[in-house]
Amino acid sequence: xxxxxxxxxxxxxxxxxxxxxxxxxxxxxxxxxxxxxxxxxxxxxxxxxxxxxxxxxxxxxxxxxxxxxxxxxxxxxxxxxxxxxxxxxxxxxxxxxxxxxxxxxxxxxxxxxxxxxxxxxxxxxxxxxxxxxxxxxxxxxxxxxxxxxxxxxxxxxxxxxxxxxxxxxxxxxxxxxxxxxxxxxxxxxxxxxxxxxxxxxxxxxxxxxxxxxxxxxxxxxxxxxxxxxxxxxxx
Amino acid sequence: xxxxxxxxxxxxxxxxxxxxxxxxxxxxxxxxxxxxxxxxxxxxxxxxxxxxxxxxxxxxxxxxxxxxxxxxxxxxxxxxxxxxxxxxxxxxxxxxxxxxxxxxxxxxxxxxxxxxxxxxxxxxxxxxxxxxxxxxxxxxxxxxxxxxxxxxxxxxxxxxxxxxxxxxxxxxxxxxxxxxxxxxxxxxxxxxxxxxxxxxxxxxxxxxxxxxxxxxxxxxxxxxxxxxxxxxxxx
DNA sequence: GCGCTATTTTGAACGCGCTCGAAACCGTCC
DNA sequence: GGACGGTTTCGAGCGCGTTCAAAATAGCGC
Numbered sequence: 001x002x003x004x005x006x007x008x009x010x011x012x013x014x015x016x017x018x019x020x021x022x023x024x025x026x027x028x029x030x031x032x033x034x035x036x037x038x039x040x041x042x043x044x045x046x047x048x049x050x051x052x053x054x055x056x057x058x059x060x061x062x063x064x065x066x067x068x069x070x071x072x073x074x075x076x077x078x079x080x081x082x083x084x085x086x087x088x089x090x091x092x093x094x095x096x097x098x099x100x101x102x103x104x105x106x107x108x109x110x111x112x113x114x115x116x117x118x119x120x121x122x123x124x125x126x127x128x129x130x131x132x133x134x135x136x137x138x139x140x141x142x143x144x145x146x147x148x149x150x151x152x153x154x155x156x157x158x159x160x161x162x163x164x165x166x167x168x169x170x171x172x173x174x175x176x177x178x179x180x181x182x183x184x185x186x187x188x189x190x191x192x193x194x195x196x197x198x199x200x201x202x203x204x205x206x207x208x209x210x211x212x213x214x215x216x217x218x219x220x221x222x223x224x225x226x227x228x229x230x231x232x233x234x235x
Numbered sequence: 236x237x238x239x240x241x242x243x244x245x246x247x248x249x250x251x252x253x254x255x256x257x258x259x260x261x262x263x264x265x266x267x268x269x270x271x272x273x274x275x276x277x278x279x280x281x282x283x284x285x286x287x288x289x290x291x292x293x294x295x296x297x298x299x300x301x302x303x304x305x306x307x308x309x310x311x312x313x314x315x316x317x318x319x320x321x322x323x324x325x326x327x328x329x330x331x332x333x334x335x336x337x338x339x340x341x342x343x344x345x346x347x348x349x350x351x352x353x354x355x356x357x358x359x360x361x362x363x364x365x366x367x368x369x370x371x372x373x374x375x376x377x378x379x380x381x382x383x384x385x386x387x388x389x390x391x392x393x394x395x396x397x398x399x400x401x402x403x404x405x406x407x408x409x410x411x412x413x414x415x416x417x418x419x420x421x422x423x424x425x426x427x428x429x430x431x432x433x434x435x436x437x438x439x440x441x442x443x444x445x446x447x448x449x450x451x452x453x454x455x456x457x458x459x460x461x462x463x464x465x466x467x468x469x470x
Numbered sequence: 471g472c473g474c475t476a477t478t479t480t481g482a483a484c485g486c487g488c489t490c491g492a493a494a495c496c497g498t499c500c
Numbered sequence: 501g502g503a504c505g506g507t508t509t510c511g512a513g514c515g516c517g518t519t520c521a522a523a524a525t526a527g528c529g530c
Contacts, residue, residue, distance in 0.1 A: 007477075009526080035517060045480045050518065052478095187455055194448045201442070213429045220422055242507075244496090270487060280510045285488065287508090 014052050017042045018066070021059045030060065030106040064107070065131050067099050068138075085148040086192050092142055093166060093188055097173055097181075108174055136163055151202040151211055157218040164221075165191075249287050252277045253301070256294045265295065265341040299342070300366050302334050303373075320383040321427050327377055328401060328423055332408055332416075343409055371398055386437040386446055392453040399456075400426075 006014075020041035024033040035056055039049040053059050074095050082088060100107065139159040150158070169191075173184045201207050202214075241249075255276035259268040270291055274284040288294050309330050317323060335342065374394040385393070404426075408419040436442050437449075 007526095009478080013478085034515085036515095044478095046518085047481065047520080048479045054518095056517065183455060187452070190448055190452045190455065194445065194452065197445050197448070207436070210429065210432050213425055213432070217422070217425045217429065220418060220425065244508080248508080269485085271485095279508095281488080282490080282511065283509045289488095291487065 010052065013042075013044075013048075014062075017044070017049055017052055018059065018062055022063060025060075025063075025106045026102070030108075060107075061128070061131075063103065067103070068131065068134050070099070083145065083147045085143070085146040086196050088142045088146050089162065090188060090192060092138065093169055096166065097170070097184070100170070100173075104174065132163070135166070136160065139163055139166075148199070149203065150199045151208070153211065153215055154202065154218070157215075157222070160222060161218070165195075245287065248277075248279075248283075249297075252279070252284055252287055253294060253297055257298060260295075260298075260341045261337070265343070295342075296363070296366075298338065302338070303366065303369050318380065318382045320378070320381040321431050323377045323381050324397065325423060325427060327373065328404055331401065332405070332419070335405070335408075339409065367398070370401070371395065374398055374401075383434070384438065385434045386443070388446065388450055389437065389453070392450075392457070395457060396453070400430075 017038065021033070021038045024037055024041060027033075035049060036046050038059070039046045042049065053062070082091075136159045139162040142162070143155075143158050148158075154161075169184070169188060172187055173181060176184045178184075202211055252273065256268070256273045259272055259276060262268075270284060271281055273294070274281045277284065288297070317326075371394045374397040377397070378390075378393050383393075389396075404419070404423060407422055408416060411419045413419075437446055
């Protein structure tokens with residue numbers, strides 16, 4: 001609608017606040033950091049911070065959103081290297097985790113809100129729609145240029161499936177305390193192999209009878225309004 | 236260790252508080268209910284309430300825990316009716332959801348803490364261990380008396396798998412706004428059919444090569460300490 | 471410069487979950 | 501009965517996220 005919804009001043013101040021918050025979150029964690037502290041470090045009063053962000057959570061969300069941008073570029077770059085589907089997905093996941101690495105310790109709360117049905121931080125909520133769509137677009141691209149062989153009827157559900165898969169991996173990773181997160185590495189390796197095997201199976205004639213079931217499930221999971229999905233698909 | 240860790244007075248007061256909280260949560264929701272209100276309705280001061288429950292969340296947890304007891308009895312009763320695995324699981328799920336029904340509207344926050352790695356309300360946390368073990372024991376029973384046919388190597392992982400499955404269903408159900416939750420009904424029907432099909436596949440010789448993968452994944456998911464699992468298995 | 475509106479900042483104040491030292495209550499042994 | 505130790509209750513108070521009316525500042529046409 002509007003060409004610029006925010007003045008450049010406001011944008012700069014937002015950035016200052018985000019920087020201050022990021023530094024503090026890293027130093028002391030999310031819960032332990034006070035909004036007064038964030039405002040202080042940004043050189044403002046609390047009220048000003050609340051003028052730019054409706055809640056403390058929203059700062060966290062802005063932080064998370066900020067990590068997505070270069071992810072897309074990088075994915076485009078990497079994608080050129082290999083046409084193998086599994087390789088491409090693995091690259092995307094590895095890169096995403098590497099990107100989130102610095103935030104690992106305080107990103108827990110975000111995942112925490114994930115399951116609260118009404119929460120604005122839920123990855124299914126309206127407020128996070130833009131982020132979600134950007135992530136879906138990324139997976140679109142990964143699939144698009146790849147040599148993936150899968151039963152046709154699943155093609156349209158793949159991005160959403162991969163997105164959910166990514167969320168699961170991230171959630172596992174956040175909890176993973178093993179040295180250099182080697183358990184997550186193994187999880188990715190194993191689950192990707194399994195997924196590829198299952199994909200192959202969907203094309204075996206004898207087993208195709210299960211496809212109807214799977215498809216129905218995917219549609220159920222997509223929800224009563226698949227509008228967001230369609231929008232992504234047509235972009 | 237101790238024969239009685241709490242006096243009968245304390246137990247009665249706890250019950251009063253839980254009753255008051257339940258009523259208020261139903262009237263106004265969890266977040267909207269004040270600890271001062273809970274204490275008021277229970278005829279106490281805030282401090283007293285906090286003597287019996289360390290946090291507001293803990294009341295919610297006690298509430299949830301309270302719904303499990305009769306679930307076990309009921310499951311035993313129902314189990315006698317059919318030996319078919321899918322029927323038994325479906326019965327258990329249906330009953331569990333019916334049980335949670337009255338709490339549906341304010342149980343969101345509980346699910347919300349589910350993913351926070353450090354949160355005491357996480358279903359993976361130490362504090363909820365007892366609840367988790369009771370639920371696992373329930374699934375043990377469901378499996379035990381049934382005519383389930385599955386590749387042997389998976390038997391020991393089944394309870395944990397079913398528990399996770401139940402958690403997923405509950406989380407879907409909490410978000411399900413469809414009339415009389417018919418979407419959840421469909422989800423259960425479809426996913427159970429699919430699970431049964433997959434179980435069957437694990438015994439097909441040609442496809443057994445995937446079993447190693449699945450097993451490794453299950454072990455990864457079980458975590459570095461599978462002690463809780465072993466304890467349940469030997470009980 | 472001057473006024474005028476819209477944007478941005480301020481900090482006191484609110485209501486919340488939760489803490490804590492002191493008081494009240496209880497059982498029990500003399 | 502009284503003294504004493506443990507349990508339970510009390511409520512003022514703390515620090516937090518958040519709100520809001522009022523003040524400061526920016527931007528702009530003259």
